[in-house]
Amino acid sequence: MIPEIGHFALILGLSVAVVQGIFPMWGSLTGKSQWVALAKPAAFAQLFFVFISFLCLLYAFLTNDFSVKYVATNSNSQMPTIFRVSALWGAHEGSLLLWSLVLAGWGAAVAYFSKGIPAIMLSRVLSVMGLIGVGFMLFVIITSNPFERLLQIPAEGRQLNPLLQDIGLAIHPPMLYMGYVGLSVAFSFAMAAMIGGKLDAAWARWARPWTNIAWMFLTLGIALGSWWAYYELGWGGWWFWDPVENASLMPWIIATALIHSLAVTEKRASFKAWTVLLSIMGFSLSLLGTFLVRSGVLTSVHSFASDPERGLFILIFLLVVIGSSLLLFAFRAHKLRSMGTFSIVSREAGLLVNNVILVVMTATVLLGTLYPLIIDALGSGKISVGPPYFNSVMVPLSILLFIVMGTGFYLRWKKDDPKRILKKVWIPLVVSLIAAFVLPLVTVSDFNIKTTIGLFAGSWVSLAAIMWVVSLGRSPFKLPLGTWGSVIAHIGMAMTVIGVTLVSLYDTEKDVRLEVGQSYEMAGYNFSFKGVESVKVDNYVANRASMDVTKDGELVSAMHPEKRDYGRDQMPMTEAGIDAGFTRDLFVALGEPLGNNAWSFRIYHKPFVRWIWMGAILMGLGGLLAAFDKRYRRVRKVKVVDDQDVDLSTAAVSTNSPKTSGAPA
């Protein structure tokens, strides 16, 4: 009964989304205010029904209702409760339901926090989001119904892929979806602005906090995925340039570009068409990511059950959403004339360089990801380009990006004087150069140009950011949250880059054979193998090794790497023993028994690997702080636009007020 209620609630949610997608938009174009007023309650109702549907599926998982096919194929009664919950989004059907729920959630959030936004604009935004919801819920109901029942009820379910029975991966998909779907908000604002033909800078101001939050979720989601791969796959790697990873990286890079370009559009009424295009691209790449993951056109370590019918549905959906938005863009973009002019040395120019580099990076990743498909289309068989391609293109681009990034803080809007800039940046520039050359010599007494470049990029950006915020000369408590957010996020980026550089260049890895009692030495640490015991936990049995790590005779850590067997038809899983530290990780993975009390081990020493994820956390924090800047909650300026919005016939007139364009940084 409960699954049927869930199915029915989802159909109701779809019906509400249809109403939300059509009537407010129609009303806004024909001047029917009752129809416009439908938008908000419809957004809440959609969330209500989708949430009920989600709860019903959750109930089926928690009560081990194996009459539901999706539950029976992804969960069994032996699994701990937390993984029975996360099994809900462990496969295709459920993750799409989560997508729909998150989308409905974002829609309701926009409706709720919309005090400053004119009703006409809001109705269009919610309409666009409603239409996207229609597409996704149709997808669930037509091709991937998670509530389908089995005729013969199995006594026990299969189980969730053991790789996914992990806390990091339990929260990774929801985070990532929050980010993916969050980009639909900026997209919907851009679409609404184009439909109205009223292309002032106001929409950019409304879209900014939403974009920041979406970006925060994307950042954290990607970092979680990378962290999970690091400790769960047992290869000690943290990024593989896998198609599915790339699918999440592309919207992230575009969202980063969008955050910066929205700032220019809001404050300088410049880059208007470009910002709209980035909003479209951001969400389009999210959809493309979904397509790549779900259709199985590319092979990946994430390969879930692929199904061409589903792939075709997403492709048609992609075609409708992206095609119509780009068509609208093609016909409306010429109205998006940018107001401000700027000289070659100015903040606008700096952000333009930022945007160009980020878009080139995205194109690079897209090309690399689709390359196997292109080659296949040309009839030369299946191949993949792999890390060498990505690294050789992305690294030089990043270096350029970092040089501009540090300078960007000091640049003034419109026109700046190179001499003034030089006066401001020479201290962080010189200090970071010295640090970059001297630090490696002192610590590892080795010179490597790659280390120097990485250290320079990291210290230059963070120093520039810190000295900039200090030079503002205001009490830290009076600084706007936007400023704090920016500084923290850029320091986070710097940390990540330093982590990436150092771990890529200085990690050590060794496969060793150890008998009980033997030990191995690496990077000053002594790894001593104490033995292996068998343990049984509720969802698996494992061989657990004990390994004592000592440095200069003192115990650093007692590690317990495991080889887990989840039974059934599952592959054995490696659970690495990791001793995490601020400046290094020690990582031990248990291999196979070699007889005679000997086992094979893989031992890693990974300097500064944790900085990669700590940097991501700082970036996320920065995005969050910036989204809560007081400026976005002010209603006054928006009111002016509201009055003018009543007259829809003059919609094409740009209402860019001098007040908006003259706003300080």
Place this chain on the structure above:
Amino acid sequence: MSKKYFVPLIGFGALVALLLFGLSNDPKLIPSPFIGQPAPEFKLPKMYKPDETISVSDMKGEVWVLNLWASWCVSCRAEHKVLSRLIAEKKVPTVGLNYKDYGTEDYGDDALQWLATLGNPYTAVAVDTKGMAGIDWGVVGVPETFVIDKKGIVRYKFTGPVYPDAVDDILIPLIDKLRAEAG
């Protein structure tokens, strides 16, 4: 109206064409590396006569089918009727490769009960408790169905549960064709 604003749309059009191509190239249809190759040998105990074995060379000289199944596999239950119909209709000798099931700690003799309840369509059931033969055959999931010709060459691989249309449109014509070939 400036033409340059159509550039993103055109780029997207090219992307869609590429993706459409990718979609029509179902990865499941990518030939398994075993197709056209001699069937990987195994020698496994029979489920009902544990002291006898069944091997690939025993099957030489006729067109036969290898079906990978297990009692824990939900989709095997789904394909069982369809597969039984194929076997009965074409009288094609079929070896059921019982994969990581019979004799394991978790399942014991579940497989025997499974066949007792649903019926046993197989000519012989080979027991692969450790899944070694499965590895040799490049198995990615259960169920999988292979068709092997008279010379012992693997000619076709079906991933996932066979459905009625696949039996009528692919498997039956293929078996007829292979039977017509010289041994």
